[in-house]
Amino acid sequence: MSNQNVENPFVRPGHDHASCISAALDGAEAVCARRGGRLTPLRRRVLELVWRSHQPMGAYDLLALLQDERGRVAPPTVYRALDFLCAQGLVHRLDSLQAFIGCGHAGGDGDGGGDGQHPAHFLICQDCGVAVEVRDGQLNGAINHLAGRTGFAIADETIELRGRCADCQN
Numbered sequence: 001m002s003n004q005n006v007e008n009p010f011v012r013p014g015h016d017h018a019s020c021i022s023a024a025l026d027g028a029e030a031v032c033a034r035r036g037g038r039l040t041p042l043r044r045r046v047l048e049l050v051w052r053s054h055q056p057m058g059a060y061d062l063l064a065l066l067q068d069e070r071g072r073v074a075p076p077t078v079y080r081a082l083d084f085l086c087a088q089g090l091v092h093r094l095d096s097l098q099a100f101i102g103c104g105h106a107g108g109d110g111d112g113g114g115d116g117q118h119p120a121h122f123l124i125c126q127d128c129g130v131a132v133e134v135r136d137g138q139l140n141g142a143i144n145h146l147a148g149r150t151g152f153a154i155a156d157e158t159i160e161l162r163g164r165c166a167d168c169q170n
């Protein structure tokens, strides 16, 4: 198989994930400062736990991790933290997996990433479990065109494409 023209956005095992986490947390601080949201220690910790890997994590897994370190934590505590993080665009909910994944664009490159809820398009590998948020101008254009043509007001634009990443096919 020729992958020469493939621009594989999937992270490799062994990459510098600590820097993914610190970039995400720095981005979250910046977004909250700009938008006036309060990144409480609990919300920050939940975000950090979501960022444990690039694989989406379910709310109950998050709850279990929090309980490991804090003793009893009521489930609504976790749900409220996730609601906040989703509303800020720092975390996305993947409905097909009923799981959460950190936004890879938090802190913003001027395109709305991590700055409130924003269109999010994901490639989800069913083998390694990694989900990657991708940006594609042509896809955005096509969706905007469709919305305009149909007079449809999009309220939530999360696209989840499931399959196998280039690495897992090899």
Ligand SMILES: [Zn+2]
Pocket: 011, 015, 016, 017, 018, 020, 021, 054
């Ligand atoms: Zn990483």
Ligand SMILES: [Zn+2]
Pocket: 089, 092, 103, 104, 105, 106, 113, 114, 118, 120, 133
């Ligand atoms: Zn995002």
Ligand SMILES: [Zn+2]
Pocket: 125, 126, 127, 128, 129, 130, 164, 165, 166, 167, 168
């Ligand atoms: Zn994969």
